Amino acid sequence: PSVFSTVEMAPRDPILGLTEAFNADTRTTKVNLGVGVYYDDAGKLPLLRAVRAAEEARMKNAPPRGYQPIEGAPAYNKAVQDLLFGQGAALTADGRVVTAQALGGTGALKIGADFLKRLLPQAKVYISDPSWENHRALFEAAGFEVDVYPYFDADTRGVRFDAMIAHLKALPASQIVLLHACCHNPTGADLTDAQWAEVVEVCKARNLVPFLDMAYQGFADGIDQDAVAVRQFVQSGLSFVISSSFSKSFSLYGERVGALSIVTASKDESARVLSQLKRTIRTNYSNPPTHGGAVVASVLATPELRSMWEEELGEMRERIRAMRTGLVDKLSARGVARDFSFVVRQRGMFSYTGLTVAQVDRLRDEFGIYAVSTGRICLAALNSKNIDYVADSLATILK
């Protein structure tokens, strides 16, 4: 018999399954709110003007296709640090940050997880309840035991902050705590600046290892505003880890552009950390691909392209916000009694709406509107053409 004859079928990815069902649906009014990407008002995945300009310039030069350094291009890594910590931040100048280009945010989480597993083999990883569904799988695949800390409050549709803090306070030292830096996926519920200050304090007091996942910088309030958590951790003097993704903020999903940054206590520590990180990368994929990173670095470093990108990022942010307020207004105009104002308070692309599994099923079966069975919807899948239909359908099932 074949060596593979005993291989069992792995469970299907629930969101990909939803997309398959959506694609097979023949209703012309169908809407897929289950996606995890930003669509523009025409319902299309945008190619940003700044990205296009940087790509055209790059291709005109017909660059040779050499290997990159194991940790990626220095110009790219520097640009990532400036976004996270602010231009000319003291800790970057002091050599206290190590940044390595990575294959998207996922790749950054993965090399971070592998690096930390070697360093802290006994540590557990704590993720929010709930969290992006790949967090648990990814850290478990790196050999960690993964547990949760309380996070989402189903009553307020905000954060159960007291329970979260109490949980973190009770953790033993050196545990890894994964935090969504902004635009929490899947709930849309974020911490306030004051709450971040408390989290930072607890991490410091308990000697925890914060791992910030930054997948949506610029999607909530702005580039610097969305880095509040990062900047507060820097202020605290703690060492910590950050994964960055440019999949959404540059609409470069398939190019796999991300980075892992590690804030250390000294330049000397950084050199040793980098050497270990390179070892992890070398044995995984040797070195990162060139194109996406080069495009992002050139957009960020070229003033005209930079302002074009900031404008486009602002447009995406504002459009999502308009869809949030639009949906809430339209539901109340249709006489829906339930208070949906939390949708406006939530940030980023997603909302945990509180729709039940039965309601999600009804939306799909009766109206061709697809949402994740947890009730998560993507606000960036709404647009001026489908929002009334979605509001009508929601109003029908909620009455």
Ligand code: PMP
């Ligand atoms: N972290 C979070 C919280 C995310 O939502 C995502 C993407 N959906 C990622 C990481 C992964 O990003 P990427 O697609 O760049 O790998």
